[in-house]
Amino acid sequence: MMDSILDTEQMYAADRAAIARGISAYSLIDRAGVAAAEQIHVRWPTGKILVLCGPGNNGGDGYRLASQLHCWGRAVRVMEYAPQRARSAEAQAHREQCLVALEPLDETAFEAADIVVDALLGMGLQRPLSAALQTVLQSLQASSASICAIDVPTGIDGNGRCWAEAPLQAALTITFFRKKLAHVLAPSRFLCGEIKVVDIGLCEEDVTPPSYLYENQPALWQSAIPWPQPLQHKYQRGAALVYGGSEMTGAARLSALACARAGAGATTIACASDVWAIYAQSMQSVMVKRWHSLSQAAALSHSSTYQAVLIGPGLAPEPSTQELVMRSLLQTQVSSWVVDAGALTAFASQPESLFEGIHTSAAQVILTPHEGEFARLFPDLALHSNQKNKVERARQAAARSGAIVLLKGSDTVVASPDGRAAVQTQSSPYLASAGSGDVLAGMMTGLLAQGMSPWLAANMAVWMHSQAGLILGAGLIAEDLVQSIPTIWQQIGRMN
Ligand SMILES: NC(=O)C1=CN([C@@H]2O[C@H](COP(=O)(O)OP(=O)(O)OC[C@H]3O[C@@H](n4cnc5c(N)ncnc54)[C@H](OP(=O)(O)O)[C@@H]3O)[C@@H](O)[C@H]2O)[C@@H](O)CC1
């Protein structure tokens, strides 16, 4: 079973469950401190260490790890923020047992340290930092010391919410039991530096109810990969239909090529008859079908010729697109659909009709919005009008629409109406490029055509797309992503 990712509330609940089954709160800090000390000692085997301890249990971890590093012969100093504050009994106990002298916080000491351990504030942060504490963070950041954060860099909470003007940027973040939202979502993930998850004696059973949120890794979908079988002919490998637009014809062509390279045995572009020649002249392995009316276009997906349909790339966000989506989706016999780009924005003024269509349709649908398209369909869940984190926003959108919602970005989230969600944590900024989304949608359609479930196909396509971005890096354009798909397949093949 894959390790789940937790939010702050779930982590506190898991702590309580572990305490209820006999691991004391004192012992949890003890284990956390020792495990963190090990990581610090391995990462920085030499150098002077300064540990900054805050008033909560995050500070408790700091006292404990400082004692441990001192026992291993390391040069350690401990400085306290808010030493007069009341502490939890267990943090207080670790403070009293600290083997290193406790000093008041002195910013001028930062420069003399090689490594500064930030045990100031962790998951308990829940209000803006004071100006004084922000100044401390600024001087720390300006020093030449390497910064190691305990649990989360001070200034962000466990869910990734930022409470500081300039939260700390760590080189290493050591967290306990499981990654939290802050470690996987952007932008907080980028403040963590390298992330090490250490064991403190908790187990998955301590997470009740289960979190159902995962990191998107091959283990999530690897066992469901539709490897071709020796006796299959092309239609048994899966046939896919991609609706092509009349103006931006490049988009559907990229999608169709990505769909074919993702493994669909036969890929067809359907387009209006007046642009048929444009598509037909430029496609070779991809077939091109023309339609003369909207009803002809819609009828293409009313038979079971295809196993997957992609609609949206290059389509104009206008009423005729809306009509095509509704007419085709409502009577479709194709089991899996990807609705992207123009087909999403076409519903900006009446998203409920799209959701109603999805609920009524026999098909399973994946919606693939970026934040802009998401805001048009789910204005109340949009990035800046909602305090909820990205996973929560995507989950609510999935529940409302009845579709799998793939909310794109540097931390793409896939959320299913059944509550499962996954975050892509490794990505490349070079993927933010024209046509990149069309390739992603096409790859997904190709996997769907081969019979993968929408949840798995969406995640696998996101992972493959991210890998392609990481491999290609600077200079990539969407065409390169299509070309690199065989390399990604080889990489996946080697994992099996
Ligand atoms: N059993 C466990 O739970 C385990 C927990 N573990 C560790 O404990 C951490 C969580 O500990 P925690 O809950 O004590 O929270 P923490 O982050 O130390 O902060 C709370 C303190 O900060 C204060 N404070 C808040 N906001 C503030 C602000 N803006 N500016 C200034 N102060 C502010 C707040 O004050 P108050 O709001 O009460 O006035 C309170 O005193 C977790 O991240 C992990 O490292 C591990 O050992 C594993 C087992």
Ligand SMILES: [K+]
């Ligand atoms: K911290």
